[in-house]
Amino acid sequence: xxxxxxxxxxxxxxxxxxxxxxxxxxxxxxxxxxxxxxxxxxxxxxxxxxxxxxxxxxxxxxxxxxxxxxxxxxxxxxxxxxxxxxxxxxxxxxxxxxxxxxxxxxxxxxxxxxxxxxxxxxxxxxxxxxxxxxxxxxxxxxxxxxxxxxxxxxxxxxxxxxxxxxxxxxxxxxxxxxxxxxxxxxxxxxxxxxxxxxxxxxxxxxxxxxxxxxxxxxxxxxxxxxxxxxxxxxxxxxxxxxxxxxxxxxxxxxxxxxxxxxxxxxxxxxxxxxxxxxxxxxxxxxxxxxxxxxxxxxxxxxxxxxxxxxxxxxxxxxxxxxxxxxxxxxxxxxxxxxxxxxxxxxxxxxxxxxxxxxxxxxxxxxxxxxxxxxxxxxxxxxxxxxxxxxxxxxxxxxxxxxxxxxxxxxxxxxxxxx
Numbered sequence: 001x002x003x004x005x006x007x008x009x010x011x012x013x014x015x016x017x018x019x020x021x022x023x024x025x026x027x028x029x030x031x032x033x034x035x036x037x038x039x040x041x042x043x044x045x046x047x048x049x050x051x052x053x054x055x056x057x058x059x060x061x062x063x064x065x066x067x068x069x070x071x072x073x074x075x076x077x078x079x080x081x082x083x084x085x086x087x088x089x090x091x092x093x094x095x096x097x098x099x100x101x102x103x104x105x106x107x108x109x110x111x112x113x114x115x116x117x118x119x120x121x122x123x124x125x126x127x128x129x130x131x132x133x134x135x136x137x138x139x140x141x142x143x144x145x146x147x148x149x150x151x152x153x154x155x156x157x158x159x160x161x162x163x164x165x166x167x168x169x170x171x172x173x174x175x176x177x178x179x180x181x182x183x184x185x186x187x188x189x190x191x192x193x194x195x196x197x198x199x200x201x202x203x204x205x206x207x208x209x210x211x212x213x214x215x216x217x218x219x220x221x222x223x224x225x226x227x228x229x230x231x232x233x234x235x236x237x238x239x240x241x242x243x244x245x246x247x248x249x250x251x252x253x254x255x256x257x258x259x260x261x262x263x264x265x266x267x268x269x270x271x272x273x274x275x276x277x278x279x280x281x282x283x284x285x286x287x288x289x290x291x292x293x294x295x296x297x298x299x300x301x302x303x304x305x306x307x308x309x310x311x312x313x314x315x316x317x318x319x320x321x322x323x324x325x326x327x328x329x330x331x332x333x334x335x336x337x338x339x340x341x342x343x344x345x346x347x348x349x350x351x352x353x354x355x356x357x358x359x360x361x362x363x364x365x366x367x368x369x370x371x372x373x374x375x376x377x378x379x380x381x382x383x384x385x386x387x388x389x390x391x392x393x394x395x396x397x398x399x400x401x402x403x404x405x406x407x408x409x410x411x412x413x414x415x416x417x418x
Contacts, residue, residue, distance in 0.1 A: 017048055022055035032058070034068035038127055041071070057126035064093070064121050069109060072128035079139040080108050081170045082119070083191065085224060087261040087342035091268070094119040095132060101237050102257065103224060105173060107139050140174065143167060147177050151199065156207035161197035168197040169223055172235070179230075188238060190227045193220035209249050222260055225253040252289040255281050258343060259291070262304055265342045273338065274300030274347055282308070282372075292321065297351040302338055304345050308363055311352065318369040322360035329359040 019042050020030040035058070045051045061068055069075055082105070089096035089104040096104040109124070110117030125132055146167070151159040159181055161168040169191035171177045181187065182201045188208055190198040192215035200208035205227070212225055227250060229238040237254070240247040259279060266276045277293040284290065291306035297314040309327070311319040327333070333356070335346035352360075364372075 014048065016046065017051050017055075019051070019055065022052065023058065026055060026059040028059060028062060032062065032068060034070070037071050038068060041127060041129055044129070053126060057123040060123040061121060061127070064123070066118060066121060069124045069127060072130060075109055075128070076138060077142075078109060078111055079120070079135060080143055080167055081136065081139045081173055082106050082108050082167065082194070083169050083172060083223065084119075085257070085261065087264070090341035091264065092119060093121075095122040095125065097132070097136070099173070100228065100235050102226070105136070105170075107135055143170060144174055144176075147171055147174060151178070151181060154211065156211060157204045158198055158200040158208045158211050160211070164195050166195050169194050171197055172228070175233075186229070188227050188229050189235075190225075191223050192216060192225055193223050196220065205246050206249075209246065209253070212253065222257070225256050226250060227253070248287050248289060252281065255289055255291050261342050265340060265345075269302060269338070269340060269345075274302050274349075276345075277301050277303050277309075279304060279306055293324070295348075295351070300347055300349045302345045302347050303335070304343050310369055311357060318366045318373060319354075319357060320362060320366045321364040321369050322357065322362055326359075326361040330356045332356065 019039065023030050023032075042051060042054050045054060058068070083099060083103050084096070084106055086098070086102055086104050089106060094106055096106045099105045107120040108117050109120045120135070122132075125135065128135075146165070147163070149162045152162050154160055159178075161171060161178075163171075172189060172191055178189065178197065178199050179187070181199050185201040188200055188202060188205050190196075190208055190212050192198070192212045196215055198208055198211050198215075200211075208227060212227065216222065216225065224237075227238050228235055238250055240250045242248075259281065262276075262279050269276055275296070277295055279291060279293050282290055282292050290308055292308040292310055293303055293306040294310050294312060295301050295303060296312040296316075303309070303324075306324055308321050309324050310321045313319055330352055333348055333350055333352065335348045338345040338347050
């Protein structure tokens with residue numbers, strides 16, 4: 001190609017799209033609050049597809065209900081990391097990245113603990129022309145500079161973070177902040193709330209779980225109740241197995257995290273799909289915690305993946321409790337997965353007959369289920385039980401013992417001869 005041909009080729013190129021036209025095509029006003037300060041970033045793009053993507057990011061940000069962000073030169077001083085349950089990040093749809101099982105990391109933008117601090121949507125990265133890795137690294141660096149000070153040793157022997165600035169749990173992302181507490185020991189950590197980071201060596205694991213219970217009793221909004229362990233250089237939700245003495249409490253905390261997700265999920269489910277199965281935490285007489293869903297006859301049910309299903313007739317009569325994993329034995333019942341964030345639910349329209357229920361693996365008979373849900377005539381011999389609900393209302397198998405909410409649960413299970 002000759003020298004003058006190059007100029008002719010450029011003249012034939014289509015002009016770059018104008019921002020006002022791109023916004024108009026998306027039903028947006030060119031006078032959006034905060035847009036003018038961001039426009040230099042748009043003008044810097046010299047390719048049509050980059051400008052289209054930038055306009056799409058504006059539309060996506062507006063659709064999320066958020067105001068447009070400050071330009072990066074101003075916003076970069078006010079980014080911090082945060083940890084949230086995976087279900088919350090799925091529900092809210094902001095930028096997130098997996099951290100460990102059950103937890104995602106996000107980026108908050110705005111002055112710490114101020115009302116205008118928000119979780120960053122992915123669209124803002126495009127408006128700022130920044131990569132997620134770079135912004136996250138900067139957010140971690142900001143948190144690192146705010147993390148001077150020593151952990152407080154509690155009377156229980158566990159350690160608690162001193163900052164109480166709403167970002168304590170996020171400091172789990174900074175091993176240098178906590179890993180020196182227990183040299184050459186197997187550390188366990190907990191983040192029951194955003195402003196709490198707890199740590200203890202393995203020998204004090206029971207005390208660590210007690211501190212989690214105190215956090216719940218104090219009314220803090222739960223983040224994750226299940227404790228976390230470090231194996232080598234890797235963090236993970238602790239997988240304590242029997243006969244470990246803390247296996248049952250850890251399992252119970254995991255169940256309570258699931259119940260928290262299901263409670264929020266219920267708010268977003270379309271009532272026209274059917275009734276959300278009530279879910280409770282129960283215990284066997286050996287102390288093993290199990291999740292139990294209540295399936296009541298008379299309407300389609302949205303059933304989560306619990307350990308057990310308690311079946312109730314239309315009139316409230318108890319029909320027994322069965323292992324959910326054996327439900328496929330009733331091949332006549334066809335369930336449809338529900339499209340929803342978080343824990344999986346399946347929608348069932350029918351209700352099992354007595355013959356179909358007999359195919360399932362029984363956990364408790366109708367009489368045993370009744371004894372749990374209805375107070376016995378002789379209170380002296382009765383186990384703790386919830387009052388019988390009105391017809392169509394979900395049963396409540398939660399115990400009445402004065403324990404922290406995350407450690408409550410009624411006794412249940414087929415008893416031995418003793």
